[in-house]
Amino acid sequence: MGKRALFGTTLLAAAIAALVPPWLAYREAEYQAYRTEADFALGYARDLMRRVDETGSQAFRGIEQLAKSGYPPCSAQSQELMRRIDLSSTYIQAIGYVRGGVLACSSMGDHSLALGTRTFRTSRGVLIHTEVPLGKDSSSPLIGIQRGDYAALFHRDLPLDTWTAVPDVSLAALHLEMRDSGTPMTNRGYVDRSWLARLENRREVTFLTGQYLVAVVRSDKYLNAGVAAVPRAHLDRRTAAAAMRLVPAGTVAGLALALAILLLARRQMSIANALRHALRKDEFFLLYQPIVELATGKWVGAEALLRWRRATGELIGPDLFIPIAEQTGTITKLTGRVIRLVQRDAGRFLVDFPGFHIALNLSASDLRSTAIVDLLDRLLAQTGARPANLIVELTERALLDIGSARKVISALRKRGIEVAVDDFGTGYSSLSYLESLELDYLKIDRSFIEAIGTRAPTSQVVSHIIRMADAMGLRMIAEGVETQAQADFLIANGVQYAQGWLFAKPISFDELSRALDGTLPERADRLAAGQ
Numbered sequence: 318m319g320k321r322a323l324f325g326t327t328l329l330a331a332a333i334a335a336l337v338p339p340w341l342a343y344r345e346a347e348y349q350a351y352r353t354e355a356d357f358a359l360g361y362a363r364d365l366m367r368r369v370d371e372t373g374s375q376a377f378r379g380i381e382q383l384a385k386s387g388y389p390p391c392s393a394q395s396q397e398l399m400r401r402i403d404l405s406s407t408y409i410q411a412i413g414y415v416r417g418g419v420l421a422c423s424s425m426g427d428h429s430l431a432l433g434t435r436t437f438r439t440s441r442g443v444l445i446h447t448e449v450p451l452g453k454d455s456s457s458p459l460i461g462i463q464r465g466d467y468a469a470l471f472h473r474d475l476p477l478d479t480w481t482a483v484p485d486v487s488l489a490a491l492h493l494e495m496r497d498s499g500t501p502m503t504n505r506g507y508v509d510r511s512w513l514a515r516l517e518n519r520r521e522v523t524f525l526t527g528q529y530l531v532a533v534v535r536s537d538k539y540l541n542a543g544v545a546a547v548p549r550a551h552l553d554r555r556t557a558a559a560a561m562r563l564v565p566a567g568t569v570a571g572l573a574l575a576l577a578i579l580l581l582a583r584r585q586m587s588i589a590n591a592l593r594h595a596l597r598k599d600e601f602f603l604l605y606q607p608i609v610e611l612a613t614g615k616w617v618g619a620e621a622l623l624r625w626r627r628a629t630g631e632l633i634g635p636d637l638f639i640p641i642a643e644q645t646g647t648i649t650k651l652t653g654r655v656i657r658l659v660q661r662d663a664g665r666f667l668v669d670f671p672g673f674h675i676a677l678n679l680s681a682s683d684l685r686s687t688a689i690v691d692l693l694d695r696l697l698a699q700t701g702a703r704p705a706n707l708i709v710e711l712t713e714r715a716l717l718d719i720g721s722a723r724k725v726i727s728a729l730r731k732r733g734i735e736v737a738v739d740d741f742g743t744g745y746s747s748l749s750y751l752e753s754l755e756l757d758y759l760k761i762d763r764s765f766i767e768a769i770g771t772r773a774p775t776s777q778v779v780s781h782i783i784r785m786a787d788a789m790g791l792r793m794i795a796e797g798v799e800t801q802a803q804a805d806f807l808i809a810n811g812v813q814y815a816q817g818w819l820f821a822k823p824i825s826f827d828e829l830s831r832a833l834d835g836t837l838p839e840r841a842d843r844l845a846a847g848q
């Protein structure tokens with residue numbers, strides 16, 4: 318990524334980081350306000366439903382008592398029973414005997430009362446008289462429930478009488494079978510009957526519609542539903558109050574995050590600048606970590622590992638600067654430098670040791686063009702080494718751009734330079750993905766080697782990786798071998814090569830060369846021959 322692009326990306330990331338937390342805080346405020354108001358609405362609807370259910374229960378109990386009493390209708394005993402039922406109930410206003418749509422006698426006495434024409438028959442055979450006319454007044458406050466020959470009357474508003482504290486909340490109890498027509502059994506304020514459809518098969522539901530937050534609760538006992546509709550203004554006020562608490566905290570978090578991104582980017586950019594300076598000042602050098610053939614213990618190669626020593630003497634590890642070099646586009650220059658350092662260190666060493674190899678790490682950017690192949694060709698030409706003296710290590714991440722990777726890998730292998738997939742198992746690639754590439758070695762990541770013989774969840778992974786590499790015909794190099802037990806396990810499981818502190822830490826080329834003296838037959842022969 319170029320300097321400008323990095324700068325732009327950083328600013329964009331900082332802007333997003335600054336805006337997202339306050340936005341999330343506002344969404345959280347909306348959610349909390351909705352939950353609170355929805356809980357209130359549900360509470361009102363549930364309470365209304367409980368009262369309506371109790372009204373129905375009192376009506377049906379009274380009617381059953383009268384029907385089972387065996388007293389002749391409107392007899393003195395029957396009317397006495399009606400009065401007792403009426404007095405002992407909290408909701409019933411009157412209960413009586415119905416003849417031809419008229420309450421012929423009731424707990425109020427002998428005078429008759431027409432039940433009106435607005436009557437609905439439920440599927441359970443109950444008649445609901447939604448407007449029982451009281452005298453000349455057509456807007457009757459009474460509602461009647463009739464089963465068989467008896468009916469109980471109620472004051473329509475009785476189940477609503479406790480909600481004086483929330484006068485603008487609409488409330489209604491509706492019979493679920495009344496559908497499009499019919500008056501609610503009881504109601505206050507605006508209620509839309511179509512809201513019932515939102516219940517579907519649920520027992521209760523809350524939702525926002527138009528100017529209301531609505532709760533609908535179905536009765537457990539009867540075919541009724543209670544509805545409570547809270548005006549949206551309540552919700553808006555509660556959202557604003559919650560936002561006043563949460564958004565400032567979100568804003569602070571957002572600004573802190575944006576600042577952290579800017580500081581991190583500044584640090585990255587300063588390291589990137591320092592890297593460019595270091596390249597000019599030649600502050601890099603290589604260490605080589607031997608790669609051991611497990612069956613013989615022989616050093617058969619070494620991985621070149623880059624180090625940066627600043628003018629101050631400070632040593633910086635590749636874990637810190639390689640990722641930044643990759644992000645800032647300096648990595649191809651660094652790889653070029655590594656190749657020149659190998660050339661400088663090894664000289665004609667690889668001609669002397671044709672069986673020895675140097676492994677080089679490449680990054681994703683190195684694979685974008687075949688220029689890397691030309692650099693390696695030049696290294697071979699200038700050192701007199703054979704292609705088999707080089708192994709190229711590619712991380713799974715570098716292989717993500719499979720098109721470019723395939724092109725470079727193919728060019729390398731055509732020359733006889735072998736290719737290893739590095740840090741295998743740490744993410745990114747799938748088996749089928751790897752199978753589609755021509756590879757020679759699979760390096761088993763240190764994290765899996767560490768887990769050998771432990772109770773770590775990944776302890777079994779290494780066996781799977783070994784089986785998989787075998788099946789793909791790949792040779793294996795285990796990374797980070799630190800104990801003899803790990804080495805024994807790897808030998809027993811057929812892993813051919815390893816590197817790690819058990820055998821040797823990364824060392825300078827001079828140390829490598831000295832340590833190899835006499836250990837390789839080539840060098841021993843030459844020494845014996847006095848060359």
Ligand SMILES: Nc1nc2c(ncn2[C@@H]2O[C@H](COP(=O)(O)O[C@H]3[C@@H](O)[C@H](n4cnc5c(=O)[nH]c(N)nc54)O[C@@H]3COP(=O)(O)O)[C@@H](O)[C@H]2O)c(=O)[nH]1
Nearest residue numbers: 622623635636639655678679680740796797798799817818
């Ligand atoms: N693109 C490039 N990447 C490079 C280059 N040089 C190094 N790197 C990558 O940086 C990562 C860290 O490397 P380093 O700090 O050098 O660590 C290596 C070994 O020192 C370490 N190691 C080896 N054996 C052991 C061990 O037994 N225990 C232990 N704790 N650490 C051990 O592992 C690193 C080697 O890893 P790998 O390359 O995966 O084989 C690292 O990812 C390097 O690849 C470069 O020039 N270019």
